[in-house]
Amino acid sequence: MTRGFGAIFIVNDDVQLASRVTADGVHLGAEDGDIAAARAVLGSDGLIGASCYNRAPLAVDAVRQGADYVAFGAFFPSSVKPGAVVAELSLLESARRELQVPIVAIGGITIVNGRQLVAAGADALAVISALWNAPDIELAAREFSNLFRQGRTA
DSSP: OTGGGTOOOEEESOHHHHHHTTOSEEEEOTTSOOHHHHHHHHOTTSEEEEEOTTOHHHHHHHHHHTOSEEEEEOOSOOSSSTTOOOOOHHHHHHHHHHOOSOEEEESSOOHHHHHHHHHHTOSEEEOSHHHHTSSSHHHHHHHHHHHHHTOSOO
16 A cells, blocks of 8 residues: 555554565664564565664664664654763764764654754654644644755755
8 A cells, every 4th residue: 555655654663563564664773673684574675774773883883784764763762762971962963974874863753853853963863743633634634744845954
């Protein structure tokens, strides 16, 4: 179904499920298996992302192992994961200078605070509540997309 809409489908935490449903890829947290094993299952075309929390060395290692993108956060307090480690905005800035893969920001992101994450170097924003709890989900999605269309001038 996602292919029919031109959307990329990434399964969180479960490489076997990603393979069974022919997802485009998998996102792995610290306890979800290693990148090499995921690559063996998904092949060279599968997208593999890695949660790096607030630790730049994890990102460097993930990229070295073959991750296609890395994610950092939580940048802001999150009702979804209230106990998540806190990442500083400066982490995005330094990661942007050092890494040659897309960088995802996660954690408590809204239209208002998302602007500074894009300006600091985030290539994507992982958003749950600000999108799904919005009165108009389509409008909220467009507003998030516009953050990237406006460029990194925020």
